[in-house]
Amino acid sequence: MCDWRVDPAAGENRVTVVIPCRNESGSLPGVLAAMPDGYRALVVDNGSADGTADVARECGAEVVYEPEPGYGSAVHAGVLAARTPIVCVLDGDGSLDPGELPELVRLVRAGADLAVGRRRPAPHAGWPVHARLGNTLIARRLRRRYGLDVHDIGAVRVCRRERLLALGVTDRRSGYPLEVLVRAAQAGLRVEERDVTYRPRTAGSSKVSGSVAGSVRAVRDFWKVLT
Ligand SMILES: Nc1nc2c(ncn2[C@@H]2O[C@H](COP(=O)(O)OP(=O)(O)O)[C@@H](O)[C@H]2O)c(=O)[nH]1
Ligand SMILES: [Mg+2]
Numbered sequence: 001m002c003d004w005r006v007d008p009a010a011g012e013n014r015v016t017v018v019i020p021c022r023n024e025s026g027s028l029p030g031v032l033a034a035m036p037d038g039y040r041a042l043v044v045d046n047g048s049a050d051g052t053a054d055v056a057r058e059c060g061a062e063v064v065y066e067p068e069p070g071y072g073s074a075v076h077a078g079v080l081a082a083r084t085p086i087v088c089v090l091d092g093d094g095s096l097d098p099g100e101l102p103e104l105v106r107l108v109r110a111g112a113d114l115a116v117g118r119r120r121p122a123p124h125a126g127w128p129v130h131a132r133l134g135n136t137l138i139a140r141r142l143r144r145r146y147g148l149d150v151h152d153i154g155a156v157r158v159c160r161r162e163r164l165l166a167l168g169v170t171d172r173r174s175g176y177p178l179e180v181l182v183r184a185a186q187a188g189l190r191v192e193e194r195d196v197t198y199r200p201r202t203a204g205s206s207k208v209s210g211s212v213a214g215s216v217r218a219v220r221d222f223w224k225v226l227t
Contacts, residue, residue, distance in 0.1 A: 014040055016040050016088070016161075017035065017089075018087060018088065019031065020044050020089070023050045023052060024050075025203075026202065026203025027201060028043070028056055028059065036098060039088070039098065039101065042082060043061045044065075045074075046067065053065070068172060072169070075176055079165060080165070082161055085160055085162070086105060086158065087164065095125075095198055095202075096119075096196060097199075104116070107192045108160060113159065113163055115191075116181070116192070118195050119197075120197055125198050126200040126201075130209075134209075135153055136151075139152055139153065142178075142181055142182070146182060147185060148181060149192075150191065150193045153178050156196055163189070174208055178222050182226070
């Protein structure tokens with residue numbers, strides 16, 4: 001099932017990839033197999049009922065449990081547990097390619113404080129219209145009100161761990177990525193954005209933008225951050 005193993009020779013240049021997961025056992029093997037050399041996956045499971053944690057471990061990833069539900073809660077637990085200076089955050093649903101992380105890591109090593117991916121949909125990406133429209137409007141607000149040169153809400157991000165923790169992000173649900181950007185802007189951090197490919201999730205079902213309930217929750221979370 002898995003052909004990815006930690007590369008012990010990677011040493012100091014290692015990077016942690018935090019992967020928040022709820023019921024992603026179908027997609028995870030593919031995500032973990034695509035991890036670049038020297039990138040160590042740290043899967044944060046909260047409340048999966050499909051063996052996500054076992055699959056993650058079988059594929060060589062470290063697993064952390066987080067009892068408090070929510071995307072932000074899982075990501076924060078992963079960042080706390082990470083031990084490398086640079087931390088990436090990527091979804092576990094197969095919609096994003098870990099092979100595109102090194103370009104964002106390169107930006108951080110070159111001096112950016114936070115590097116984020118702008119999702120560019122591959123054909124038939126299945127990105128719901130309401131989610132795309134919402135992202136576009138929020139990104140416009142981020143540009144106008146916070147002076148950030150971004151066009152997405154930072155679903156993929158790479159940061160120096162200490163700097164990310166120092167931002168003091170408090171949202172523990174879907175508002176987390178947006179709050180990272182807002183706080184980074186307020187702290188005067190250098191934020192850079194690059195295109196990343198966005199594909200349909202490879203298995204399982206959406207917990208956020210794919211359902212009406214998830215979208216309503218996300219809009220509420222976003223609104224709290226921006227007002
Ligand atoms: N640990 C954890 N992961 C979550 C939670 N909600 C979403 N995720 C993960 O966050 C990522 C993005 O969620 P997803 O369902 O793909 O949202 P969508 O892309 O808007 O459809 C996936 O890896 C999910 O498994 C949660 O409450 N806890
Ligand atoms: Mg997704």
